[in-house]
Amino acid sequence: MQDRTHAAAATPGETVTVAGWAHELRDLGGIAFLIVRDRTGRIQVKFEKEAMDDELVATGTDLTRESVVAVTGHVEEEERAPTGVEIVPETVDVIAPAEPELPLDPSEKVGAELPTRLDNRTLDLRRGEARAIFEIRAEVLRAAREAFRELGCTEITTPKIVATGTEGGTELFPITYFGREAFMNQSPQLFKQLMVGSGLERVFEVGPIFRAEEHNTPRHLNEATSIDFESAFIDHEEAMDACEHVVRAAYEGVAANCADQLDTLGYDDFSVPTEAFPR
Structure with missing residues (x-):
């Protein structure tokens, strides 16, 4: 992916393409936030439902956690975002959707026993x-x-x-x-x-x-x-x-x-x- 920008390098004012895993999705009704994670960190993607194309919003908000995605959009400053910036998306490409039910939670909000972690080592290493x-x-x-x-x-x-x-x-x-x-x-x-x-x-x-x-x-x-x-x-x-x-x-x-x-x-x-x- 030659035009990819890592999450940690996204700068306000630029149009970037970030690629990684769907770490978390928060749907607040009229607005939703997708957190994309790559090897450098995480970045927030904002979906304003009334102002955006319905198909774009559906693609971004119907994602299952740990799906592999590529998001292209404009980077803006947002002090309330986890890293102080967020992406307003133009396109969301689902590269590889994840199963709805995962055997463990890579975010560690729910713990997992060692045998479960070893049986699902790829997820555990995230x-x-x-x-x-x-x-x-x-x-x-x-x-x-x-x-x-x-x-x-x-x-x-x-x-x-x-x-x-x-x-x-x-x-x-x-x-x-x-x-x-x-x-x-x-x-x-x-x-x-x-x-x-x-x-x-x-x-x-x-x-x-x-x-x-x-x-x-x-x-x-x-x-x-x-x-x-x-x-x-x-x-x-x-x-x-x-x-x-x-x-x-x-x-x-x-x-x-x-x-x-x-x-x-x-x-x-x-x-x-x-x-x-x-x-």
Whole structure:
């Protein structure tokens, strides 16, 4: 959608097309308001029933929540609107209508149990808190990668299907690999050491690891994302310095780029470590 404007960028005086999900609809009789949500936020769309085409009003006010829509119209200032602006629509295009009865409420006005959320994960991830977690996670990984590059590291990706275990302290996930027994890798440790010994000297990897350890929930996949570092010509103090550098960089990235997400999650005391870590 080349001519699309995100909700947060809609400026009074412009004619824009916003696209997103029908978050909420309030019908007050002679006037109705549609809240459209996209990844940048929400924007209000105003329908004055007496002054607008009946078909346009019907399209905008008969929407089911979470339907996918595109709205084209003129942006006006409105201090009573959630973001201080609203759209007076010229067209409303229903791209994908949603079912009238949803299994959960992404606006969280009505709560849902964890099994319901997991069974309907696409809807669940439309919640602001869930989206904030993913955005913070992405920033942590971005900042960590940049920090490793500052340390002169080369990023690698290692096999996740292996013939033998890497570590002896955890159970392995066995799989069948073209008629032969294989395992999901517990750690990239051996591969990191091979790469360091090849002459790269310093490497890191961000990738999945698998541990066949029992949990109390049948939904736990025993999969985690591991941030791994390996270096030649380094002692234990220098290794800890490298770890501190990466951890502090992740904090700094989140502090600089995720203020809204931290606020959504209720972290009002988030701060970057300023002193050396205890050793």
